[in-house]
Amino acid sequence: MKNLKVIIYSPYCILRPTTNRIFDMRMSDALAGKGAEISLVYPYTYMKENIRKKDIASCYGLEHKFKTRLLPTVLFENSSKWMRFMQMMLAYSFHSMIMFFENIFSGKKYVFFSRDAKSLIPPLLFKKYLPFLCKWKVVFMAAEVKNNRTYRWVLNNSDGVFAGVTSTKEAIKKIAKVDESRFLLSLAPVPVYKNDVSKTEARNRIGIADSEKLVVYTGKLGLDVQEVLYILDAAALLKEYVFLFTGGRESVVRKVKTYCQERHISNVMFTGFMDDSTLIRNYQLAADVLVSYYTSRDHMVEFNYPQKINEYLSTGNPVITPNFPATQDVLNETNVFFVKEDSPQHLAQGIRKLMEDRILARMLAEQAKKDSEKLSFESRATEIIRFISQL
Template sequence: MKFLYATTIDYPSTRANRIQVLHMAAAFTALLGKDFLFGMRSTRRPLPHGLDAYYVGEHAHSYTYAWDYLKYARTMQVSDVLCREERMLFFIILLNALWFRLPLRFWYEIHHLVFVKTWWSRYMLRRVSGIISLTNAMKQELVSTGYPAEKILVASDAVDVSEFSGTKDVVGLKAELGIPEDKHVIVYTGSIDEPWKGVGVLYEASKLLDDSYQIVVVGGKEHYVEYFKKEYPERANFLMVGQKPHESIPSYIALADVVVLPNSGKQAISAISTSPMKLFEYMASGVPIVASDLPSIREVLNPDNAFLVEADNPQALAEGIESVMKQREVASARAAQAQRDVQAYTWDNRARSILSFVGKILK
């Protein structure tokens, strides 16, 4: 088996999906060695984890990326193609059927259900050997459309727990951000441009918390931060520090007395499809978690390892945050349980699970 992971990512990037792809490529490389091939668009510096890559270059359309990857697959005698980009995978499958006719097997890592009912997505799904779904809830949706359950693997996202070991300079970072030592610090990490991320709900919750609380939002490109500030008037207890390099995220999380995952339940991508990397980073940090009580989140979190609150409800979110500070021993016990639970969610384990699934399907 020669396994190609076909992507169009660039490096470096602060986007979570890019970081996920690089971690998975490193895990596959460790397991498959030279039988694993990794493709990406471009890089402006040496890749992390000692990775090598085939650079597909800049293209204007998904079908031209697909054509380039098929030429590479033919040259390298690839047997299996894994892809998480639905349009490109559709064209890889279509162009292979029409022109290249290579003996390839296709594996689709699905991250949302936005396109699942389109004609081209149905064409693609009928021709993949198997699907890797981020959540069981999304798997059940796929099964309801007629896709065989035995051809779907549920593989949540993961974390490199080693990134959260060691001492962080919390005092120095607090001083840099101007946060007094006596504040209860609440941290959110991640993008702010999608309403389903729930940052607006977190802002509304900030109005319900007293002056002893300081919310810190880490994430969002500059123009998104500026847009957010136009929509939501600045508040002293709601600090937005913008996008930061991913390697600095453990230090920002270490600032926190509480970390929050305020996902909305109004969109399917949040309620059933998402498996946020920040969730696993929060668990690895040992900081108490307050999260929306949604099916997607419930697949990993529960009342033993987190504080779950009603989604889209600022009052419930504020009360959840206050509960952590009022129940320190309970909160510490749940955070410790989250740290134990997250040991199962490593990139290596995820890669092993996918390769085991591939092996079972091929028997």
């Protein structure tokens, strides 16, 4: 696809590798691997823990070269909503204008992608009011559904919608005029991990003995995350197992440790935030049980499919999670162990079941790994290229 240029407008500063940023970077990497010219554009946000720009490729585990363009915004983590909106609109409008003149003379097919509806307003306005000169296509990556004016306008004017899951697609159809041919499902793809190691080697790398019964969670850490509180409650009920949590800034980890000390929860470990996102894989591979226990208090469970679930499936280790509408495209009783939501007691019972019934655990894990092979970024990139060519 040498005649294709994909411009991805990320609403996040990629100098801090977290879930949504990792997704945008890995999708860009996969599309670059298919021969498309990729330019990922992002706003600069000052954060104390920013990685260096020269370390982007290694920290995200990228395999292919593509361009990243930092916009000269003056944003901070605590910048107000309106300050962020105004600066990003100015920055993306200016960049869209540059792309407009470039596109006229390039002879390539330009396609804009973004998970942020507001970021797509500038390229959509160019397309709407200068249709004879502006031939590019716009694809909205819809991870959730918001029934507001801006969201509906972007949906109705985009050429395609990259919906997270089927429930998201069906909800979008109820609020916007988007026919079936304009949809493609994302389904939270994962990289093809070519350098995975054995569980024993993974444990050697992270300093965990083979004899430990290890439960691992690699999601967002914080006392404001109900999922984390539920898992800590389960840990209090399962003193014989070690519960390991990745991620979290130093201040957050300190607060969570204090919380555990006050409640006499001693069978927990915390890694803190890792700049190199590829290191998280060792913790997933080292697990006896992997936990994703997200809740309606933290997420829109009708639409939100946590990226970590498919990461978990690809390890060959058993996964425990609630059964929510957003996960039903992929998850079923043959590849994960479902437990009742919002119940630390049921979560603890499920973890114990997988620890003790190793035949069941192995059967679920083997099927999960097999199912995850169809959900790689590489296979999704092929579908995206085909989808774009038909727009």
